[in-house]
Amino acid sequence: MRLLTLFSLLLFTFALTAQDRISGSDLIARLDKGENIALTDVTITGDLDFTKLADRKEESGSNWGKRKSIRTYVRNMISFDNCTFNGKVIGYYSPEGNWNRNKEPMVNTDFDEKVTFVNCTFKEAVLFKYSNFDEMVSFYNSAFEEKVNFKYTKFEEAINFSKAKFGGFANFKYTNFDEGPDFSSADFDEDADFKYTKFPRGSNLANATFNDSANFKYTEFHEDTDLTGTNFGRDTDFKYTRKGNRSFRPGK
Numbered sequence: 410m411r412l413l414t415l416f417s418l419l420l421f422t423f424a425l426t427a428q429d430r431i432s433g434s435d436l437i438a439r440l441d442k443g444e445n446i447a448l449t450d451v452t453i454t455g456d457l458d459f460t461k462l463a464d465r466k467e468e469s470g471s472n473w474g475k476r477k478s479i480r481t482y483v484r485n486m487i488s489f490d491n492c493t494f495n496g497k498v499i500g501y502y503s504p505e506g507n508w509n510r511n512k513e514p515m516v517n518t519d520f521d522e523k524v525t526f527v528n529c530t531f532k533e534a535v536l537f538k539y540s541n542f543d544e545m546v547s548f549y550n551s552a553f554e555e556k557v558n559f560k561y562t563k564f565e566e567a568i569n570f571s572k573a574k575f576g577g578f579a580n581f582k583y584t585n586f587d588e589g590p591d592f593s594s595a596d597f598d599e600d601a602d603f604k605y606t607k608f609p610r611g612s613n614l615a616n617a618t619f620n621d622s623a624n625f626k627y628t629e630f631h632e633d634t635d636l637t638g639t640n641f642g643r644d645t646d647f648k649y650t651r652k653g654n655r656s657f658r659p660g661k
Contacts, residue, residue, distance in 0.1 A: 434455060446488065447486075447488045448489050450491050451493075457498045459518040460499055462482065465481040483520045484522065487522075487525070498535045498536070500520075518537070521544070530554070531552065542563065548570050548573050557579050561585075565587045568588070571592065572593075577599055594616045596620070604624045615636065615639065616638040
């Protein structure tokens, strides 16, 4: 039975190694066909837009200001190793304009299986606001050259941002980490916003560097959070921050 399961997995996995380029729209089409994605040393051209997936449904009770909300679903495993993304990676879309007048829906994406982006380079924005990740997620040793948006994102399993490099604004405001995230040795070049974020289990921020302002206002750290060697730069806000049952300030 296990051999049969492995054979079925390989049969429906789209894998490339050291191929020059593939478009984001091609990958979305393959996910629509039910294929797993496993790419190594590949450049992804154009936007990888998960909000375009065919697997979608309108959310009940989502008619905010007469504007619909739609959620798309990635049901398959996706893995990228040492890949370069030349366009945006999109799991969240919200049209501009007045909500009461603009009938175009907001779209968010959920991920049912394991998600891996290791040793990757993201040339443009990475947007996962309101996304739900049901399984393990890794952005280990990846470089984000523009902004990232994980605001209100929910991670139900372990999340790995160790050695990640954030070149633009990093938005983790209200992010929900069910397990302890790993930000060890991560480097934040510009503003990082963790306001109202809760770390309910032991988290790892050891040797992380915040070169610009870092907002941890109202953040709640678990008592077991590792902040050994964490370097906080200028304009860091720890007002109302707590670690366990006590208030927290760096170095105190």
